[in-house]
Amino acid sequence: MLAAPVPSEFESRCNATFDALMWALSRPGMSRDLHDTGQAQIVDALIDRECAIYCDTPERTQHAARSGAAPVSKDAAEYLFLENPVTPDLLPRLRQGSDLHPEEGATVVLNATLGIGQDLRLTGPGVDGSIDIRVAGLPDGFWRTRAQVMRYPMGFEIFLVDGARILGVPRSTVVEVL
Template identity: 50%
Template sequence: MPAMPRPSDAETYANSAFDALLWALSRPGLPRSLPEAGESPIVAALLDRECRVHATDPLLLPEIMRTGAEIAEIAKADHVFLGTLTNAEPLSQVAVGSDLYPDDGATVILRGKIGCGQALHLSGPGVDGSLTVQIDGLPDGFWAARNARLRYPMGFDLFILDGADVLGLPRSTQIEVL
């Protein structure tokens, strides 16, 4: 019987984070747990030398650079780490793809509080009928700025990070502020 290679601890960590991120996007509004708190698991799961990345937190840059990813301006980034937002203006610069290449839309990662604050009504693919969630810690006008940038299939996918919990909101999810 041939020997099967064993994954390293780093591969197991990245795979666990990737699984949580995929699950979170496929079931919008339902939080999933990452292997540890913060952006590190997301960096390990999503970034490699073929990615362009923008990060507002300079402390995250060394970790991103270890992946070999290219540091880019926000408008050219595949992955945008916004940390804690104080205003919604950066969303106006995030790549949303084009009619021909909607997959060029970015993945946006930001911090928020899941389970308290602003009530949102979610519907669309992956949502069983509809779902109401609460998210706090985002600036005024955030959801209006997000909705203004989407024209499905163009848009950006969003991960909201709360410690080790992550909530995914793909561009296909319709969000109504309650």
């Protein structure tokens, strides 16, 4: 008889969060429910000691440090956890990878409000035609600046966190402001 390890409650939550993140990236514009509110669960699911991270709050930095991840500047970070409002000038400074290694682009986790605010139309892989969404909490010019700096296959992924919901915007998604 074979014995299979039973995951702990923490491991199960991390796996569920990781599944939600991957689902959100594979279906841009469609939000996915998380088991809890906030960005801490995303840190737990994604970050380990091999990651270079930037967090804009001391609490999140301390939380991420438990994984052994190296805190770095925004420009050098593989993962950015931004709980405070951002400015569009951040986007050109993010890691975008290279033609040879596009996977070295950053993953950015931002707080936003889904369902109200600016009207956006998303198209690209994972979207059946197009999908319209509404997002509040990001600065004016955010999506325009993103469009100007992205050069697919290089770029960065964005996760928008609204309480216990997450929405993914991969680098391959075109975002049109309506």
